Amino acid sequence: MEMTFASADTGRTVLYVSSSPDQKLADFLAASGWHAVHAKNAAGAERMIERDNVKVGLVELPEDCTTQQLSALAACMRRPETNWVAQIAPGQADNELVSRFILDYCFDFVTRPWLNERLVFALGHAHGLSSLRHGHVAPEPSLGRHGMVGQCEAMQQLYRRIDKCGATEAPVFIAGESGTGKELTALAIHERSPRTGRQFVAINCAAIPPSLLQAELFGHERGAFTGALQRKIGRIESAHEGTLFLDEIGDMPHECQAVLLRFLQEGTIERLGGNGPIHVDVRVISATHVDLDKAVEDGRFRADLYHRLCVLRLVEPPLRERGGDIKLLANYALSMYKQDGARKLRGLSSDAIVAMSNYAWPGNVRELINCVRRAVVMSEGRFITANDLGLPATDNGPAVTLAEIRSKAEKDAIEHALQRHGYKLSEAAVELGISRATLYRLMHADRLHPEPSGGNGSNGGADADGDSEAERRGHGLVSAASV
Numbered sequence: 001m002e003m004t005f006a007s008a009d010t011g012r013t014v015l016y017v018s019s020s021p022d023q024k025l026a027d028f029l030a031a032s033g034w035h036a037v038h039a040k041n042a043a044g045a046e047r048m049i050e051r052d053n054v055k056v057g058l059v060e061l062p063e064d065c066t067t068q069q070l071s072a073l074a075a076c077m078r079r080p081e082t083n084w085v086a087q088i089a090p091g092q093a094d095n096e097l098v099s100r101f102i103l104d105y106c107f108d109f110v111t112r113p114w115l116n117e118r119l120v121f122a123l124g125h126a127h128g129l130s131s132l133r134h135g136h137v138a139p140e141p142s143l144g145r146h147g148m149v150g151q152c153e154a155m156q157q158l159y160r161r162i163d164k165c166g167a168t169e170a171p172v173f174i175a176g177e178s179g180t181g182k183e184l185t186a187l188a189i190h191e192r193s194p195r196t197g198r199q200f201v202a203i204n205c206a207a208i209p210p211s212l213l214q215a216e217l218f219g220h221e222r223g224a225f226t227g228a229l230q231r232k233i234g235r236i237e238s239a240h241e242g243t244l245f246l247d248e249i250g251d252m253p254h255e256c257q258a259v260l261l262r263f264l265q266e267g268t269i270e271r272l273g274g275n276g277p278i279h280v281d282v283r284v285i286s287a288t289h290v291d292l293d294k295a296v297e298d299g300r301f302r303a304d305l306y307h308r309l310c311v312l313r314l315v316e317p318p319l320r321e322r323g324g325d326i327k328l329l330a331n332y333a334l335s336m337y338k339q340d341g342a343r344k345l346r347g348l349s350s351d352a353i354v355a356m357s358n359y360a361w362p363g364n365v366r367e368l369i370n371c372v373r374r375a376v377v378m379s380e381g382r383f384i385t386a387n388d389l390g391l392p393a394t395d396n397g398p399a400v401t402l403a404e405i406r407s408k409a410e411k412d413a414i415e416h417a418l419q420r421h422g423y424k425l426s427e428a429a430v431e432l433g434i435s436r437a438t439l440y441r442l443m444h445a446d447r448l449h450p451e452p453s454g455g456n457g458s459n460g461g462a463d464a465d466g467d468s469e470a471e472r473r474g475h476g477l478v479s480a481a482s483v
Contacts, residue, residue, distance in 0.1 A: 012033060012034050012035060012056075012127055013034070013035045013036075013037060013052065013054055013055070013056070014029060014034050014035070014036050014037075014054075014056045014057065014058050014123055014127075015037055015038075015039060015045055015048055015049065015054045015056070015057040015058065015082070016029075016036050016037065016038045016039070016057075016058045016059075016060075017038075017039050017040075017041070017042070017044075017045045017057060017058070017059040017060065017073070018038070018040070018059075018060040019040060019041075019060075019062070020040075021038050022060075024115065025114075025115065026038075028115045028119075032120045034123065037052075037054075041072070042072045042073050042075055042076045042077075043076075045057065045076045046075070046076035049076065049081065049082055053081065054081075054082055055081065055082060055083065055126075055127055055130040056082065056083055056084075056085070056123055056126045056127045056130065057077070057082050057083070057084040057085070058084070058085050058087065058123065059073060059077070059084055059085075059086055059087065059106075060086075060087040061086055061087065061088050061089075061092065061098060061101075063089045063092065065097075065098065067097065070097065070098075070101045073101075073105075074101070074104075074105055074344075077105040077106075077344060081130070082130070083107040083126035083127070083129060083130045084105060084106045084107055084126075085106060085107060085108050085109060085110060085119075085122045085123060085126055086101075086102050086106045086108075086109040086110075087109070087110055087112070087114055088102075088109055088110075088111055088112070089111070089112050090111055090112060092111075093109065093111070103381075104343040104344065104382075105343070105344050107122075107125075107126045107129070108122040108125065108126060109122075110122055146159050146162055146184075146185075146188045147184055147187065147188055147191075148181060148184055148185075148188070149325070149328050149329050149332045150322060150325045150328065150329075151324065151325060151328065152317075152322045152323050152324065152325045154317035154321060154322060155317065155322065155325065158185070158314065158315075158316070158317065161314055162185060162188050162189055162192065162314070163192060165189045165192075165312050165314065166188075166189050166190075166191075166192025166193045167192070167193070168312070169193075169194075169283055170311040170312050171264070171283070171284045171285070171286070171308065171309050171310075171311045171312065172186075172189060172284075172285045172286070172311070172312045172313075172314060173249075173285075173286050173287070173292075173309050173310040173311075173312070173313050173314070174186060174285065174286070174287035174313075174314045174315075174316060175287070175288070175292070175313065175314070175315050175316070176287070176289065176315060176316025176317075176318070177289050177316070177318050177362075177364055178289045178363065178364065178366070179319075179363045179364035179365055179366030179367055180316035180317070180318060180319070180364045180365060181316060181364075181365055182247065182287040182316055183202060183245065183247060183287070185287075185314060185316060186200075186202070186243070186245045186247075186285045186287060187200060187245075189243075189285060190242070190243040190245075190283075190285070193243070193283065195241065195242050195243055195283055198241050198242035198243070199238060199239050199240070199241070199242030199243070200239075200242055200243050200245065201235050201236075201238055201239035201242065201243070201244050201245065202245040202247060203216065203217070203235045203244075203245070203246060203247065204247045204248055205246055205247065205248045205249055205251055205252040205256075206247075206248035206251035207248075210253035210255070210256065213252070213253065213256050214255075214256050214259060214272065215228075215232070215234070215272050216234060216235060217234050217235055217236050217256070217259075217260070218234040218236060218237075218259070218263075218269045218270065218271055218272060219231070219232050219233045219234030219236075219237055219269075219271040219272070220232050220234075220271050220272035220273050220274075221271050221272065221273035221274050222273075223273060224271070224272040224273025224274075225272065225273070228272075228273065231271070234269065234271065236263065236269055236280055236282060237269060237271075237278060237280055239280075239282045240280050240281060240282060241281050241282070242282060242283070243282065243283045243284075243285060244282045244283070244284050244285070245285045245286070245287070246284065246285070246286040246287070246309075247286075247287050247288075248287070248288050248289070248290075249286040249287065249288045249292075249309065250288035250289070250290025250291075250292055250295055250301060251288070251290065252301075254300070254302070257301065257302045257305050258302070260305065261302065261304060261305045261308060263280070264284065264305070264308045264309070265308070267279060267280065267281065268280065284309065286309045292306055292310070318361070318364055319361040319364040319365055319367075319368060320359075320360050320361050326353075326356050326357055326361075326368065327348075327353055327356070327357075329365060329368055329369070330348055330352075330353070330356055330368060330372050331347070331348065333368065333369045333372035333373060334347065334348065334372055334376065334384070336369075336373075337372065337373045337376050338376055340373065340376050340377055341376040341377055341379060343379065343380070343381075343382070344382065345376065345379065345382065345383065345384065346382045346383050347383055347384070348383065348384050349383040349384060349385045349386070351385060351386045352375075352383070352384050352385050352386045352388070352389055354386070355386035355389060355391045356368070356389065356391065359391050359392070371389055371390070371391070372384070372389070374389075374390065375388040375389045375390070378390075407446075410442065410446070411446045411448070413432065414428070414432065414439070414442060414443060414446065414448060415448065417431050417432050418448070425439055425440070
């Protein structure tokens, strides 16, 4: 049952959840400038939140509340748009069940007697914070027009190339590490091609035993081999007039590569045990995490098949090179799985975002999504922290300036040039594209010696070019303290 305690609408509404209305509380709230509405249970409260966008809730916890009662209340209190204040009896906060519930789902709590300024302050604070959050909250991350999340330049370039590939019938090869989203790219190409609306058939060439892969691709007739009790249409034939996506093509057995090449050349297949060719019209997209160029060089992949498949080539950027997309993807994963957790989550903490930005993500987007999903379940607070994510600790070392980076690069370049030319300064200066005098000056600034450390000094103070100490002093290489 829902009822309104106060007729005056002050613009500040509090949703009061209790098994029975409390008229004294209603009068007190009205006198304090609140428009109070009552819900008898969690289901009624959830309906009112959806209908009226209530920012503040006040829930009365029974003195003998049970786990079932608290779980029912938690179902509506997980919603992020409402801040909750709990009303409890004296000493009730010492109950572990109640204290955990307050920590997980409530903004604040008040203890009986609660008709005082403490209650007004708690409600006002909760309302103010909720208004502040609503005014600055970012929109829920959503999939882009290509069905992917990403705004970095590498992804923008990928989107443009997907559009170009969609406008042609040429075979496309997608290279990229595992977990970067190669199948999503293949599907995006299909949906932007004239074949959209037709079948998109995907097969993982690494997931099927080599002895069965040919039958899976081309199908078989009844009795073609032991266990072939009826005709089966293969994946290639089932993709007729659509798109066939061959994932992990780099793991395809060598004996299957020749049969696939014949299909790509002639556009026909023959079922195992069949006695005639079948024309099939499909657009082929392939992908793998394997370095196919190296595989061709090593003889593990046919060069002629490679050139048939790799007419158009796309490269999926690894997650570690996508910058701010890491945060976008993490928030998207959180929006998908936040209901899996037992607690009401507000978002990702700043240390979690730093930890994700510093991690190399060898499993790429797939690893990130699984990491966030695990953290949703295992987190114990309002925000997912770096500890919840379980990422390894990273030591980024001391911060350095751009000037320090340039100085080190300059010093390394001079040292390597000197070593390559046996510390002959004239030759090193020519390689570096600077004058001999400039080289002397830079060596002095970087405290570099004009000869290898540990030299025996038998040249009487001359460097490898025969320069005397007096000449080096003229170029400023020898300091006054060393004279």
